[in-house]
Amino acid sequence: MLGNLLAQGLSQRLNTLLQFERGLKILESHVSYAATLLPDALCAAAAAVGGDVNRFLSRAADYMGRHSMTAAEAWRLAFEETLDLSALEDMDRAIILGLGGSLGMTDRSSQLKNLTFALERLKLQEAAARERESKGVKMYRYLGALTGVALALLLC
Amino acid sequence: MRATQSPESVAKASFQRDIAPYLAAGVRRILCSLPEWIFLKLCEIRLRAGRPLIVRIEDRDRLVTGSGGLAKLPQDAYTTTPEDLSVTFELLVSSSIYAWEDALKAFHVTLPGGHRAGFCGTVVTDGGKIKTVKNVSGCAIRVARDLPGICSRALPYLMGKSGGIESTLIVSPPGSGKTTLLRDLVRAISNGVPALGFDGLRVCVIDERSEIASCRAGVPQRDVGLRTDVLDGCLKSEGMLLALRTMSPDVVATDEMGSEPECRAAVEAVYAGVSVISAAHGSSHRDVIERPSFALFRAKRVFKRIVVLSSRLGPGTLEYIVDADVEKPIFVGPVRLTAGEENGSALLISPAGDGRKTVGSGRHHRWVLVAGQPPRPGTFPKTEHVASI
Numbered sequence: 001m002l003g004n005l006l007a008q009g010l011s012q013r014l015n016t017l018l019q020f021e022r023g024l025k026i027l028e029s030h031v032s033y034a035a036t037l038l039p040d041a042l043c044a045a046a047a048a049v050g051g052d053v054n055r056f057l058s059r060a061a062d063y064m065g066r067h068s069m070t071a072a073e074a075w076r077l078a079f080e081e082t083l084d085l086s087a088l089e090d091m092d093r094a095i096i097l098g099l100g101g102s103l104g105m106t107d108r109s110s111q112l113k114n115l116t117f118a119l120e121r122l123k124l125q126e127a128a129a130r131e132r133e134s135k136g137v138k139m140y141r142y143l144g145a146l147t148g149v150a151l152a153l154l155l156c
Numbered sequence: 157m158r159a160t161q162s163p164e165s166v167a168k169a170s171f172q173r174d175i176a177p178y179l180a181a182g183v184r185r186i187l188c189s190l191p192e193w194i195f196l197k198l199c200e201i202r203l204r205a206g207r208p209l210i211v212r213i214e215d216r217d218r219l220v221t222g223s224g225g226l227a228k229l230p231q232d233a234y235t236t237t238p239e240d241l242s243v244t245f246e247l248l249v250s251s252s253i254y255a256w257e258d259a260l261k262a263f264h265v266t267l268p269g270g271h272r273a274g275f276c277g278t279v280v281t282d283g284g285k286i287k288t289v290k291n292v293s294g295c296a297i298r299v300a301r302d303l304p305g306i307c308s309r310a311l312p313y314l315m316g317k318s319g320g321i322e323s324t325l326i327v328s329p330p331g332s333g334k335t336t337l338l339r340d341l342v343r344a345i346s347n348g349v350p351a352l353g354f355d356g357l358r359v360c361v362i363d364e365r366s367e368i369a370s371c372r373a374g375v376p377q378r379d380v381g382l383r384t385d386v387l388d389g390c391l392k393s394e395g396m397l398l399a400l401r402t403m404s405p406d407v408v409a410t411d412e413m414g415s416e417p418e419c420r421a422a423v424e425a426v427y428a429g430v431s432v433i434s435a436a437h438g439s440s441h442r443d444v445i446e447r448p449s450f451a452l453f454r455a456k457r458v459f460k461r462i463v464v465l466s467s468r469l470g471p472g473t474l475e476y477i478v479d480a481d482v483e484k485p486i487f488v489g490p491v492r493l494t495a496g497e498e499n500g501s502a503l504l505i506s507p508a509g510d511g512r513k514t515v516g517s518g519r520h521h522r523w524v525l526v527a528g529q530p531p532r533p534g535t536f537p538k539t540e541h542v543a544s545i
Contacts, residue, residue: 031254037373038252064251068177068184070243071251104251107288111254 010133013087017126019053020096024119032112038104039065056082075100095121167195174269175201175297180243183209186234189224201297205241208233238293245292248273253288255373258389260288262365270300270370270377300370302379303495306333306472307340312352313477313487314341314461316431321345321357321407323426323458325480326435327444328465333472334435335411337465337493339368339378341433342409346381357406359384362395367411393417396425396432409433419452426458440464441478457481466490 023045030041039061046057056078063074079097088096099118104111161169176184183203190211200212208230209220218226219233227233248265249256259265264274276294280287316322324341328334348356363369363386369376371388380386385403387395392410396418399405408425410418413434422432438444441462445454453459462478469492477487 035252035255035257037250037255039250040373041252068179068181068247070246074251104249105246105253107257108254 009087010129013089013092014126014129014133016052016083016086016088017092017122017129019049019051021119021122021126023049023053023057024099024115024122028112028115028119031115032108035108038071052083052086071104072100075103089125092122092125095125162192164192164196167198168192170269171195171198171299174267175271175299178244178247178267178273178297180240180247183234183236183240183244186220186222186224187211190220191225194226198299200299203236203241203244203295203297205236205238205293207236209236241292241295244295245275248295257288259366261286263289264365266366266370266372266377267297268372268377270302271297272300272367272370273297300378303336303472304340304343304379306493306495307337307344309474309491309493310337310463310477310487311341311344311349311354314463315352315354316460319355321431321433322460323432324434324461324463325441325444325453325459326433326463326465327438327441328435329439329467330437331471332465332467333493334437334465335367336472337463338409338411338433338435339380342368342384342407343379343381345407345433346384356381356383358404359407359409360399360403360405361386362390362392362399362408362410363388364390364392364395365411368409393421396421400425400428400430405430407431407433411435412437414447414449416449416452419449419458422458423452423456426456432458434459438464439466441480441483445480461486465493 026045026048027041030036030044031038034041036044042057042061042064046054046061049057059082060071060074060078063069063077064071067074069077076097079093079100083093083096095118099114102114106114172188176188179187179201186209187201194211194213197213198211199214202210202212202217204210208227210217210233211220212218219228219230221227221232222234248267249260253260256265260275263276264272266272274296275289275292277289277292280290314322314324326334326338342359342361345357346359348354359381361368361380361384363371366388368378369380369384369386369388370378371386374388376384376386385399385405387399390398392413393415396408396410399408408422408430410432411434413419413422413436422434425432436444436447436450438447441464444450444462457480459480462480464475464478466473466475468475468490472493474487474489474491474493476485476489478484479486
């Protein structure tokens with residue numbers, strides 16, 4: 001069971017990273033092509049993704065639109081409320097939270113650069129997560145099963 | 157049954173809905189605590205870093221205390237902090253500077269409800285051209301109020317013989333109500349005026365500086381009429397031609413025309429059978445028609461009517477209207493344009509009688525002289541001497 005839990009964590013992290021990349025791509029096109037206001041762009045990105053990332057983007061948009069928060073405040077608070085307990089690793093969090101600090105408050109080309117940079121870094125994290133998942137899921141499951149057998153033997 | 161709200165509480169609710177969410181939390185709290193009567197007369201909010209918070213009530217600047225009262229001395233007023241300014245700026249642009257690039261070149265953004273925020277700070281240039289503003293140190297939020305019906309006096313004189321609208325130029329010094337009159341003309345032309353037998357026309361507004369329709373995220377925040385399309389943030393010279401090709405308008409309206417490409421585009425529009433309504437700075441029709449950049453308009457006889465405004469009796473004083481073809485006035489003021497007049501109500505209705513002199517006509521109406529002396533050559537009767545039949 002422990003092995004399964006650990007393996008699930010790896011899969012969840014990968015899934016969250018993939019959802020995030022998808023959301024950022026949508027955000028990128030809304031910012032760079034349509035110049036949509038950030039709260040609306042965040043809503044559009046949220047609609048294209050699921051799970052925690054959907055909740056995170058929706059909440060950030062809500063904080064900006066209905067609670068008069070700046071993008072940085074809304075991004076940080078929404079992250080704390082929706083993704084803080086997720087399977088993301090420290091580096092993943094640093095990339096996502098770092099993006100919040102520069103979101104919206106520069107011209108279109110700079111925004112595009114920031115979003116592209118964050119996306120590239122998330123892709124690297126995703127590649128690492130994928131590799132760890134392919135190795136780790138099997139390993140954790142074997143380890144979990146073996147630990148279970150060992151415990152059963154000890155108890156007998 | 158819902159209790160009727162007082163105009164003051166309606167004005168306050170409008171402030172809380174459209175303006176307050178865009179202010180830094182501290183300033184928001186203070187301004188929302190102001191006495192209710194202020195909101196009905198509130199014209200402007202001024203934030204300057206390190207200086208007192210000021211509201212303009214009618215034509216007077218008043219200092220605001222930290223508890224939402226009015227102060228007489230600067231030391232009793234709330235001092236706006238640089239952080240108040242930076243947060244307010246960020247909220248005003250919805251943390252989306254990239255979406256306001258063009259508007260920020262002109263240092264302003266439009267809020268829901270058509271209110272307008274202008275900024276001061278450090279100008280960022282690129283290749284000698286203004287790119288944006290940073291280190292915002294001052295912000296002026298101008299409270300917008302619609303004045304429906306303000307065009308009532310002028311509109312009958314702008315109607316063409318075939319049921320259309322003559323190409324019209326509104327001339328006035330800054331702050332005399334040019335844009336307000338233009339906006340109300342757009343609304344009335346678009347909706348139609350049954351009292352004048354005038355059906356609505358398709359209007360396309362080329363709103364380069366978002367001052368006529370006050371679009372936010374593409375949606376007009378001011379009532380510009382049911383048959384009006386808005387090209388927001390579009391160069392006038394390009395927008396007029398785009399509108400001709402894509403929206404088949406009867407009337408194209410645009411603010412403050414002056415450059416050569418804009419004049420050429422207006423000529424194209426008029427030659428395509430579309431009326432143009434625009435505005436220009438000046439204090440008389442001669443100030444404008446003798447301007448070198450308007451030579452093309454003169455040569456091609458683009459504008460048929462010139463409406464001249466001033467602030468003589470207060471903003472929105474209609475001085476006179478000129479028939480540009482013969483360069484003679486067809487209306488002589490001054491008269492203060494006011495909101496709420498029904499279209500056509502400025503004209504005296506009188507039974508038909510013998511010997512009346514027609515001074516103008518529309519598709520369904522004829523304007524005749526019913527009182528006063530018949531006009532001498534070069535002079536024209538005042539509105540109260542004219543009736544519609």
